[in-house]
Ligand SMILES: Nc1ncnc2c1ncn2[C@@H]1O[C@H](COP(=O)(O)OP(=O)(O)OP(=O)(O)O)[C@@H](O)[C@H]1O
């Protein structure tokens with residue numbers, strides 16, 4: 285879709301993600317703060333006992349990948365030896381552009397096939413499972429390049445996502461009484477979710493008429509219509525304005541508090557630091573570090589992966605939001 | 621003056637002609653494919669020809685009307701399955717290539733001498749051989765009836781009976797499509813049209829949805845084919861690529877993804893097409909041979925299709941707003 289590229293939001297794969305207005309982002313994030321819910325404390329407590337080391341086993345694993353490799357020609361885009369994702373917590377997947385995060389997402393959700401490796405969700409092996417089956421099993425994803433169904437209205441986008449609608453059967457569809465009740469319930473649920481994302485006033489607009497950021501929100505709202513047990517978000521904050529980022533972060537934490545497992549890819553370190561319970565770092569297809577956000581961002585391997593070697597900066601440092609500081613760091617790196 | 625009124629009456633007659641109704645049915649099928657689901661079926665004439673053969677051959681073999689109709693429908697269902705199975709998992713363009721080729725294969729097989737015993741080869745099957753069961757069903761008394769400027773035989777090839785059945789079928793088809801497209805199933809079709817990966821990510825079996833749409837649209841094509849040959853013979857070369865393009869023109873003219881687009885499109889298409897040809901015949905009598913008139917007619921249709929796609933892709937009934945963000 286060409287309108288996607290003309291927007292100033294960065295939705296193009298493998299390009300540098302836009303740095304949002306520094307001051308306001310920091311302000312917005314400071315207003316978020318870590319959730320202090322029981323679920324958040326429980327997550328922190330459980331994960332505190334886990335050793336922050338690559339491939340470490342988790343007490344309650346929902347998703348597990350083992351020896352997953354994906355090669356494009358001679359280039360290995362993903363090479364994950366072992367990864368476990370803890371149930372009911374927010375796990376962030378970070379890494380520089382081209383690290384293989386999206387490819388890894390595609391592999392896990394059945395949109396791509398690995399050259400080798402096994403992976404499982406809730407103990408069931410997932411090799412050869414179709415993307416649709418994956419979603420029906422309760423693992424739903426969003427896309428880095430937003431996929432709004434343009435010529436459907438926002439509400440239709442939402443209703444389409446609901447599971448087990450008898451009206452989606454070719455023969456059932458002809459008999460309205462079979463599905464009108466379901467539609468009504470789904471509509472109420474959709475309205476509730478839409479209002480959470482401030483999209484309820486847009487419900488009768490075509491999804492194609494939404495802005496890039498609104499589409500991101502719609503995609504996330506739509507995913508929630510499926511009642512997932514695990515939601516995988518590929519850069520949910522890209523192109524969303526600071527004020528909405530704040531409420532988006534609230535929503536993501538609320539999902540965790542409701543018992544959902546969240547795995548998200550994000551470039552904004554501050555967002556990651558603020559809401560994630562666990563951080564997994566990818567670089568050049570491999571997982572180079574994992575652990576709680578504070579410690580991972582000070583991990584030398586991670587800093588090297590992001591900023592090049594020999595920096596002692598903490599990635600969570602607010603000064604990194606300043607383009608001038610970044611430019612200086614880059615210049616230093618060039619000189620080496 | 622007399623000439624003019626004759627031309628106009630002829631053109632107006634096209635509005636209710638059996639051929640027009642046949643094209644409406646075929647375009648309704650194509651609308652399910654392309655308009656709602658986004659499937660590029662470039663071989664709708666193949667479905668139509670197959671329906672015609674299925675009906676004609678089984679009737680000649682002694683099948684009653686209902687059985688002959690079932691044969692026609694089953695033939696198109698099998699055709700859709702064969703076309704869909706290898707292609708619906710691939711990108712959309714592949715279906716276009718495969719359908720265009722498959723429709724040609726059906727026509728080539730039909731006109732080949734090897735199957736001439738059944739299909740009548742290049743000459744095809746004469747109408748008298750297969751339309752008795754249909755004609756026998758007519759409750760109308762014999763004779764002619766004039767309604768307004770239109771006067772036809774009650775029974776027979778180009779009769780009120782064929783028109784009555786044809787347009788009743790159209791009405792039924794419209795109700796059916798209306799029921800389908802307002803339902804959650806219809807929403808799925810549109811979802812697939814917009815972005816199949818998004819629909820897949822929401823746990824829907826996209827392949828099954830596309831297959832259902834392909835089959836259903838093919839069945840309408842097959843019905844249209846049966847109706848198309850009722851007032852004439854089954855001639856494979858008369859149901860070739862240009863027929864597919866006519867159906868496309870009809871659909872795009874009326875407006876894809878609209879309920880009444882196929883109806884309006886077919887009526888307008890055939891009325892204008894007749895006006896053009898009759899006008900050329902009368903006006904250029906002596907200068908142009910009849911075959912030249914047909915050629916010019918075909919040329920103008922091609923041109924109209926191009927202009928339509930470029931300047932008004934949403935057709936007459938389509939929604940401009942919907943199209944605004946469709947430029948992929
Ligand atoms: N379909 C493909 N064909 C060939 N190479 C690909 C394909 N998809 C991804 N790659 C390559 O795999 C690598 C990882 O890409 P991927 O999209 O997973 O990165 P990412 O971590 O999501 O980056 P970003 O943060 O920019 O989104 C890149 O080098 C990319 O060029």
Ligand SMILES: [Mg+2]
Pocket residue numbers: 297298385386387428
């Ligand atoms: Mg990516």
